[in-house]
Amino acid sequence: xxxxxxxxxxxxxxxxxxxxxxxxxxxxxxxxxxxxxxxxxxxxxxxxxxxxxxxxxxxxxxxxxxxxxxxxxxxxxxxxxxxxxxxxxxxxxxxxxxxxxxxxxxxxxxxxxxxxxxxxxxxxxxxxxxxxxxxxxxxxxxxxxxxxxxxxxxxxxxxxxxxxxxxxxxxxxxxxxxxxxxxxxxxxxxxxxxxxxxxxxxxxxxxxxxxxxxxxxxxxxxxxxxxxxxxxxxxxxxxxxxxxxxxxxxxxxxxxxxxxxxxxxxxxxxxxxxxxxxxxxxxxxxxxxxxxxxxxxxxxxxxxxxxxxxxxxxxxxxxxxxxxxxxxxxxxxxxx
Amino acid sequence: xxxxxxxxxxxxxxxxxxxxxxxxxxxxxxxxxxxxxxxxxxxxxxxxxxxxxxxxxxxxxxxxxxxxxxxxxxxxxxxxxxxxxxxxxxxxxxxxxxxxxxxxxxxxxxxxxxxxxxxxxxxxxxxxxxxxxxxxxxxxxxxxxxxxxxxxxxxxxxxxxxxxxxxxxxxxxxxxxxxxxxxxxxxxxxxx
Numbered sequence: 001x002x003x004x005x006x007x008x009x010x011x012x013x014x015x016x017x018x019x020x021x022x023x024x025x026x027x028x029x030x031x032x033x034x035x036x037x038x039x040x041x042x043x044x045x046x047x048x049x050x051x052x053x054x055x056x057x058x059x060x061x062x063x064x065x066x067x068x069x070x071x072x073x074x075x076x077x078x079x080x081x082x083x084x085x086x087x088x089x090x091x092x093x094x095x096x097x098x099x100x101x102x103x104x105x106x107x108x109x110x111x112x113x114x115x116x117x118x119x120x121x122x123x124x125x126x127x128x129x130x131x132x133x134x135x136x137x138x139x140x141x142x143x144x145x146x147x148x149x150x151x152x153x154x155x156x157x158x159x160x161x162x163x164x165x166x167x168x169x170x171x172x173x174x175x176x177x178x179x180x181x182x183x184x185x186x187x188x189x190x191x192x193x194x195x196x197x198x199x200x201x202x203x204x205x206x207x208x209x210x211x212x213x214x215x216x217x218x219x220x221x222x223x224x225x226x227x228x229x230x231x232x233x234x235x236x237x238x239x240x241x242x243x244x245x246x247x248x249x250x251x252x253x254x255x256x257x258x259x260x261x262x263x264x265x266x267x268x269x270x271x272x273x274x275x276x277x278x279x280x281x282x283x284x285x286x287x288x289x290x291x292x293x294x295x296x297x298x299x300x301x302x303x304x305x306x307x308x309x310x311x312x313x314x315x316x317x318x319x320x321x322x323x324x325x326x327x328x329x330x331x332x333x334x335x336x
Numbered sequence: 337x338x339x340x341x342x343x344x345x346x347x348x349x350x351x352x353x354x355x356x357x358x359x360x361x362x363x364x365x366x367x368x369x370x371x372x373x374x375x376x377x378x379x380x381x382x383x384x385x386x387x388x389x390x391x392x393x394x395x396x397x398x399x400x401x402x403x404x405x406x407x408x409x410x411x412x413x414x415x416x417x418x419x420x421x422x423x424x425x426x427x428x429x430x431x432x433x434x435x436x437x438x439x440x441x442x443x444x445x446x447x448x449x450x451x452x453x454x455x456x457x458x459x460x461x462x463x464x465x466x467x468x469x470x471x472x473x474x475x476x477x478x479x480x481x482x483x484x485x486x487x488x489x490x491x492x493x494x495x496x497x498x499x500x501x502x503x504x505x506x507x508x509x510x511x512x513x514x515x516x517x518x519x520x521x522x523x524x525x526x527x528x
Contacts, residue, residue: 185424259425
């Protein structure tokens with residue numbers, strides 16, 4: 001695969017080309033991963049606004065270093081602009097996007113329709129999530145849906161893509177070309193069963209995995225060793241989740257308030273003892289990326305820098321994981 | 337009851353054995369059930385099932401029981417009703433993200449499955465729940481399904497012909513019928 005092909009922007013309306021041979025979607029992320037290069041994805045903080053300029057503004061610090069930008073779907077059960085809206089805007093501006101779907105808010109009818117809609121808008125990557133419970137969010141009185149779970153969602157979209165039918169068996173004339181992603185959380189219980197569950201996600205249809213934050217490298221290494229024993233790293237691309245911690249207080253708050261985050265005491269202590277905690281948090285993130293890159297079977301990193309998006313390009317650049325590669329060739333966003 | 341439910345998972349292997357016996361009994365009773373009419377026995381059997389499984393597993397009568405594949409830990413007790421868990425929010429010590437005082441249903445499920453003879457079924461990807469079946473008897477559904485499967489196996493030759501000539505069957509169903517033939521329709525001595 002030559003450089004030119006890799007730098008080709010995401011599909012642009014209204015064409016709906018078939019993916020290149022050996023690919024399921026042809027998204028930039030898929031092409032980078034299949035060509036064996038270390039991929040970088042980054043999470044976008046969705047705006048509480050209806051102005052497209054705010055979306056482009058939020059994407060700007062991520063675009064130059066990320067092969068694809070994740071648009072979260074009401075993460076932590078907090079209401080923000082929808083993932084499908086953000087992905088549609090960014091895809092039209094030439095960015096690679098990852099459309100996140102959480103099973104918390106929509107049933108199978110809504111989700112399957114949205115997948116077709118997203119594909120028509122040029123979105124080529126999708127991340128299938130169960131979603132946090134409604135209780136932790138800003139509207140705890142909402143009805144939790146959970147009609148599907150992350151695995152039945154993966155299988156549903158794979159059926160739409162590969163069999164060309166809805167879950168009901170009805171035919172889809174042009175199936176959605178999607179690179180299917182799933183999440184995994186290697187550092188929380190049940191540690192022994194996490195790799196087995198990853199195997200189940202691969203079985204259900206996952207092409208790539210983005211993990212939750214990894215702050216505990218030894219635990220992650222044990223997870224990856226088991227993953228290699230099961231031969232999973234050859235069947236799925238694993239992107240390890242990383243992010244800068246702003247302060248010891250923020251780290252403690254995250255640990256006790258955000259579901260599924262494991263931060264060892266030693267990590268918090270290191271930031272606490274530092275004279276410049278934010279600087280130390282960034283340093284730590286860079287070191288983690290460099291350690292994680294060396295673990296066999298890791299195909300990339302997923303940077304989640306909540307409210308520290310401005311640091312992402314510096315972190316990625318200093319870590320050297322891109323080895324001088326430039327992921328993004330941007331079009332000028334079209335706003336009025 | 338939470339404590340009985342934990343007991344059931346601890347003894348998942350014994351319950352697996354019990355369930356296998358129950359299932360073969362139900363399948364053997366299929367001709368009787370069919371004669372009385374499945375529609376007629378649906379409500380009384382569902383009531384018995386609700387009482388028994390409610391006590392043992394905190395059963396929610398989803399109608400599509402997967403206990404044998406989930407270490408005898410009922411997934412409908414998961415606040416997210418995951419059929420393929422656990423989620424990424426499990427708390428230290430294996431407690432639930434949403435109900436912090438409860439052990440994660442799926443941590444129990446994987447542990448329970450590890451104790452079972454046929455525990456590898458926990459690796460199967462389960463489909464989403466068909467909400468229309470809520471409240472109906474899963475036991476009867478399984479025995480009907482299994483009995484139908486056995487009947488189909490007995491009629492394997494007919495099925496093979498039907499599968500081998502799909503077009504003929506679609507256009508002229510009489511050329512490769514799948515339905516059971518009444519004895520009177522078959523010429524004596526010619527069959528088999």
